[in-house]
Amino acid sequence: MKTLAQLKIGQKAQILDVNIDTIPLKLLEMGCLPGNFVELLQIAPLGDPLYIDVNDSHVAIRKETALAITVEVVNETL
Amino acid sequence: MSHKNLKVALIGNPNTGKTSVFNQLTGLKQQVGNYPGITVEKKIGYSKLSENLKATILDLPGTYSLNASSIDENVVIELLLNKNDPNYPDVAVVVTEVENLKRNLLLFTQIKDLEIPTILAINMSDRMDYKGISLDIPYLEEQLKTKIALISSRKNIGIDNLKQLIADYKTLSTEPCLNASSIDVDYFNRLRHAFPKELLYKLWLVITQDVNFGELERNEIAEKSFAKSNSELKKMQQKETIKRYQFINDVLKVGYKVDSSKAKGLRAKLDRILMHKVFGYVIFFAILMLIFQSVFSWSSIPMDFIDETFAKLASFSKEHLAPGLLTDLISEGIIPGIGGVVIFIPQIAFLFLFISVLEESGYMSRVVFLMDKIMRRFGLSGKSVVPLISGTACAIPAIMASRNIENWKERLITILITPFTTCSARLPVYAILIALIIPEKRILGFLNLQGLTLMALYLLGFSMAIFAAYILNKILKIKSKSYFVIEMPNYRLPLFKNVAINVIEKTKSFVVGAGKIILAISIILWFLGSHGMSHEYANAETIVKERIQKQGLTRFNQNYIDNTLSEHYTALQDSVAKNVYKINSQDIADSIAAKKIELFEKVENQEISSFKLEKSFIGVLGKGIEPVIKPLGYDWKIGIAVITSFAAREVFIGTLASIYSVDSEEEATIKSRMEAEINPVTGDKIFNFATGISLLLFYAFAMQCISTLAITKKETNSWKWPVIQLVFMSSFAYGVSLIVYQILK
Numbered sequence: 149m150k151t152l153a154q155l156k157i158g159q160k161a162q163i164l165d166v167n168i169d170t171i172p173l174k175l176l177e178m179g180c181l182p183g184n185f186v187e188l189l190q191i192a193p194l195g196d197p198l199y200i201d202v203n204d205s206h207v208a209i210r211k212e213t214a215l216a217i218t219v220e221v222v223n224e225t226l
Numbered sequence: 227m228s229h230k231n232l233k234v235a236l237i238g239n240p241n242t243g244k245t246s247v248f249n250q251l252t253g254l255k256q257q258v259g260n261y262p263g264i265t266v267e268k269k270i271g272y273s274k275l276s277e278n279l280k281a282t283i284l285d286l287p288g289t290y291s292l293n294a295s296s297i298d299e300n301v302v303i304e305l306l307l308n309k310n311d312p313n314y315p316d317v318a319v320v321v322t323e324v325e326n327l328k329r330n331l332l333l334f335t336q337i338k339d340l341e342i343p344t345i346l347a348i349n350m351s352d353r354m355d356y357k358g359i360s361l362d363i364p365y366l367e368e369q370l371k372t373k374i375a376l377i378s379s380r381k382n383i384g385i386d387n388l389k390q391l392i393a394d395y396k397t398l399s400t401e402p403c404l405n406a407s408s409i410d411v412d413y414f415n416r417l418r419h420a421f422p423k424e425l426l427y428k429l430w431l432v433i434t435q436d437v438n439f440g441e442l443e444r445n446e447i448a449e450k451s452f453a454k455s456n457s458e459l460k461k462m463q464q465k466e467t468i469k470r471y472q473f474i475n476d477v478l479k480v481g482y483k484v485d486s487s488k489a490k491g492l493r494a495k496l497d498r499i500l501m502h503k504v505f506g507y508v509i510f511f512a513i514l515m516l517i518f519q520s521v522f523s524w525s526s527i528p529m530d531f532i533d534e535t536f537a538k539l540a541s542f543s544k545e546h547l548a549p550g551l552l553t554d555l556i557s558e559g560i561i562p563g564i565g566g567v568v569i570f571i572p573q574i575a576f577l578f579l580f581i582s583v584l585e586e587s588g589y590m591s592r593v594v595f596l597m598d599k600i601m602r603r604f605g606l607s608g609k610s611v612v613p614l615i616s617g618t619a620c621a622i623p624a625i626m627a628s629r630n631i632e633n634w635k636e637r638l639i640t641i642l643i644t645p646f647t648t649c650s651a652r653l654p655v656y657a658i659l660i661a662l663i664i665p666e667k668r669i670l671g672f673l674n675l676q677g678l679t680l681m682a683l684y685l686l687g688f689s690m691a692i693f694a695a696y697i698l699n700k701i702l703k704i705k706s707k708s709y710f711v712i713e714m715p716n717y718r719l720p721l722f723k724n725v726a727i728n729v730i731e732k733t734k735s736f737v738v739g740a741g742k743i744i745l746a747i748s749i750i751l752w753f754l755g756s757h758g759m760s761h762e763y764a765n766a767e768t769i770v771k772e773r774i775q776k777q778g779l780t781r782f783n784q785n786y787i788d789n790t791l792s793e794h795y796t797a798l799q800d801s802v803a804k805n806v807y808k809i810n811s812q813d814i815a816d817s818i819a820a821k822k823i824e825l826f827e828k829v830e831n832q833e834i835s836s837f838k839l840e841k842s843f844i845g846v847l848g849k850g851i852e853p854v855i856k857p858l859g860y861d862w863k864i865g866i867a868v869i870t871s872f873a874a875r876e877v878f879i880g881t882l883a884s885i886y887s888v889d890s891e892e893e894a895t896i897k898s899r900m901e902a903e904i905n906p907v908t909g910d911k912i913f914n915f916a917t918g919i920s921l922l923l924f925y926a927f928a929m930q931c932i933s934t935l936a937i938t939k940k941e942t943n944s945w946k947w948p949v950i951q952l953v954f955m956s957s958f959a960y961g962v963s964l965i966v967y968q969i970l971k
Contacts, residue, residue: 192596210598
């Protein structure tokens with residue numbers, strides 16, 4: 149099982165689960181919910197924050213938040 | 227229900243162009259105020275919908291949902307839940323953006339649950355072709371139970387149609403889009419039984435939100451229904467969100483089509499450059515340099531003009547109004563007081579012009595992304611960058627800009643340290659002190675030593691801010707989760723109208739926030755400086771005249787008369803020599819004598835007013851604190867200036883000008899007078915290098931701005947933090963100046 153923080157730049161994944169106690173509701177409302185797709189677009193210098201495209205929302209989140217989101221990498225060719 | 231004046235609320239996510247829509251609907255007919263008790267901006271505008279129907283339009287703060295996580299968002303919920311609020315809308319317009327429709331609709335479905343007549347405005351519709359998006363409007367209208375206005379606020383498309391829909395608001399359905407209570411049927415049934423008259427969704431919001439509602443008490447609800455733990459509630463909120471998205475996804479599957487073969491856009495390309503791990507920073511610092519360069523070179527012209535105008539206005543009113551207390555109040559208290567506020571407008575406006583262009587274009591979010599990790603080491607957030615940059619103009623709007631930092635500890639630290647950045651009020655103080663103690667030399671042929679000193683002071687202020695943040699981060703024991711979510715909006719060309727309105731608002735917040743206090747303090751200072759109780763104050767004129775008769779004028783003034791007279795003499799000689807006038811030596815002697823009397827009277831008056839100031843309330847105060855400030859290298863005269871500039875730093879110069887009885891506030895005059903100031907005991911210069919540096923450092927660090935304290939109080943909602951800010955900054959300033967003076971002396 150991977151978390152969002154372990155994706156490589158450009159990798160796409162489907163969200164399996166989010167730990168709602170540690171991630172802000174705002175992120176859920178932007179569509180960071182189980183079942184939706186997420187792509188890691190960029191990582192800031194020094195490894196944090198992460199720039200993601202989730203549910204067509206382009207947002208930056210911190211690594212600790214990304215660790216609370218479990219994902220499954222989807223087939224690159226999809 | 228018939229209204230002559232329709233009440234409309236504009237609601238929407240951030241970055242949907244909601245403010246542009248507001249500007250288009252209202253033109254410049256808008257008012258910006260504050261919600262009572264908090265500093266969230268309240269924007270109200272007026273729009274003419276048709277010949278006999280007008281609307282009052284309220285632009286609510288941008289929010290992603292009705293689950294509030296900031297005071298800005300609380301405002302939205304408090305208004306929508308309180309039917310007795312005078313601003314409670316007859317109709318809500320939810321502004322969405324065509325590219326982010328899915329996410330924007332979440333808020334829309336929540337508003338619909340409140341059973342308010344709601345219009346869906348889909349903005350940026352002009353980009354649909356470019357992005358390959360097509361919409362099935364009739365289908366969407368039917369599913370979402372609303373009317374849709376396709377608009378483009380940038381190109382002014384569809385605004386009339388939107389106005390028409392607003393005017394016809396009575397035909398709108400108030401039925402909710404989906405049944406959110408199905409997430410926990412049992413729980414919501416109980417709620418319904420306990421409060422049969424209230425809307426279920428409204429009850430739900432009252433339970434889950436930490437806001438004031440007035441009519442409904444959360445405790446009461448908890449008593450009548452069974453209570454849930456916070457974690458259970460959060461779980462239910464997540465379920466609710468998922469439920470809403472399911473509905474939205476189903477609707478959009480049919481009504482919203484994207485041809486993804488169309489352009490993916492500029493975003494990816496620009497992101498790659500602007501967020502690059504090397505170029506990203508290089509570009510950011512280059513932009514910063516460019517901003518500061520232009521702010522200073524552009525604003526010096528209007529600033530000189532304002533300075534001159536107010537000086538003229540003051541002397542004009544003094545000459546033309548009937549002499550008396552009121553005239554003195556106007557020409558010495560009010561006019562210079564207003565001038566002291568107006569003079570900062572150019573710099574502040576230019577700086578906010580740049581900042582709002584950066585924000586509007588979408589670039590600022592990228593900077594936040596780049597800086598977050600670095601800033602976090604010091605207990606700040608990437609979002610602290612905006613307040614820190616704004617702080618170089620004025621700390622008041624800067625502190626207000628810290629509002630979107632989610633994490634309370636990071637936000638608090640940002641508020642506390644922002645006043646260390648070099649704001650525009652410190653500049654005139656720095657300028658004159660630097661001119662006084664730093665030689666005008668160039669090093670390496672092109673670097674101006676004085677300019678370098680100024681730059682060093684800027685860096686010092688910034689480093690101190692960072693250092694203080696680091697310390698506060700270690701000391702403050704506040705537990706708060708590291709919430710940080712920032713949207714990366716599409717890059718856009720900034721709209722002139724939005725930028726202009728933003729600049730005007732920010733500048734206004736300075737004028738209103740700082741202005742009132744600066745003006746009030748100037749008037750108090752004028753009073754304290756022009757009144758006294760002692761016998762000496764009352765008889766100042768006789769005492770000074772006697773002294774001059776016995777001891778002559780002060781050395782500076784005597785030299786001034788001698789020099790002016792000899793210049794006058796040379797000028798006369800020259801004109802005789804060139805045969806401009808034919809005059810005999812007797813006439814020359816007469817002219818010199820007349821000039822001498824004129825100069826003597828002027829100087830005598832200055833010495834009288836200087837003596838009066840010394841014996842006035844404020845002079846007594848200055849002498850009173852002399853023992854405290856002596857170790858820093860200041861005498862009682864500087865002490866007075868330090869006291870008066872407690873309200874606002876720039877008052878320092880004006881105060882010194884009147885203490886040293888210089889009649890104009892012209893920099894060169896004050897400077898030469900300050901240079902001539904001698905310690906009566908030792909005979910040394912007062913403004914030597916050590917005192918100058920000590921003063922510079924004092925002004926760099928001390929909390930000399932009442933308006934900033936006021937805004938800190940407002941934003942932190944407690945007196946504790948402004949008091950800590952004041953004590954920490956000022957005692958730190960005192961300590962540093964003390965040490966540095968004692969070493970350099």
